[in-house]
Amino acid sequence: MMEELAHHILDVARNSLEAGATRVEITVEEDPASDVMRFSVIDNGSGMPPHVLRQLTNPFFTTKTGKKVGLGLPFLQAAVERCGGNLEIKSEVGRGTTVVATFPYYCWDRPPLGDIPRTIVSLLVGNGHLDLRYRHIYNGHSYELDTREIRSRLKGISLDTPEVLIWLRQYLTESLSILSGGGGYEIARRAG
Numbered sequence: 266m267m268e269e270l271a272h273h274i275l276d277v278a279r280n281s282l283e284a285g286a287t288r289v290e291i292t293v294e295e296d297p298a299s300d301v302m303r304f305s306v307i308d309n310g311s312g313m314p315p316h317v318l319r320q321l322t323n324p325f326f327t328t329k330t331g332k333k334v335g336l337g338l339p340f341l342q343a344a345v346e347r348c349g350g351n352l353e354i355k356s357e358v359g360r361g362t363t364v365v366a367t368f369p370y371y372c373w374d375r376p377p378l379g380d381i382p383r384t385i386v387s388l389l390v391g392n393g394h395l396d397l398r399y400r401h402i403y404n405g406h407s408y409e410l411d412t413r414e415i416r417s418r419l420k421g422i423s424l425d426t427p428e429v430l431i432w433l434r435q436y437l438t439e440s441l442s443i444l445s446g447g448g449g450y451e452i453a454r455r456a457g
């Protein structure tokens with residue numbers, strides 16, 4: 266399977282859920298003109314003490330019991346390094362964690378963005394109560410989706426039902442396509 270930024274985002278946000286986050290904010294910023302492709306994941310989970318934070322990009326470190334390696338963040342770190350990009354992780358116990366990965370937009374080795382709607386829907390499966398905000402900035406134009414807003418319009422129907430999730434995936438796909446001028450996002454990359 267081809268590596269995608271959307272998979273990395275899913276991994277990072279799954280860490281947030283495992284850390285007990287009730288709110289997760291994901292932002293993707295595509296700015297070809299400035300040669301920047303960035304994503305960030307901000308959560309209000311348990312956070313990490315400094316000794317855990319220091320070990321994060323060590324593949325032999327995990328706090329999961331019954332598991333010997335944690336590969337999510339080391340894998341992301343490697344992808345970032347292949348492009349000379351930057352991975353920043355900030356965390357505070359009891360407050361939450363922020364992960365920011367920045368790639369040069371026009372790095373040949375950069376994973377393509379991939380299927381963001383699929384990532385968002387995957388996070389919501391089994392997590393109908395999660396407050397998830399997704400923001401996408403493309404060439405300075407931004408689009409935002411917030412599950413709190415969607416939930417209030419669903420009038421009691423759970424977000425975590427197949428019908429709602431199928432609709433959400435379709436809706437997000439269309440919205441992101443409109444944001445990038447109808448050509449599908451990342452069109453500038455393919456052209457360039």
Ligand SMILES: Nc1ncnc2c1ncn2[C@@H]1O[C@H](COP(=O)(O)OP(=O)(O)OP(=O)(O)O)[C@@H](O)[C@H]1O
Pocket residue numbers: 276280281284308310311312313317321326327328329334335336337338339362
């Ligand atoms: N958002 C977060 N909040 C709190 N702790 C985190 C967060 N992200 C990572 N961690 C801590 O860092 C460790 C390493 O994370 P990483 O994603 O690299 O591996 P993992 O989640 O343990 O395993 P894998 O991703 O391979 O399933 C986690 O076990 C967890 O203790």
Ligand SMILES: [Mg+2]
Pocket residue numbers: 276277279280335336337338
């Ligand atoms: Mg992980």
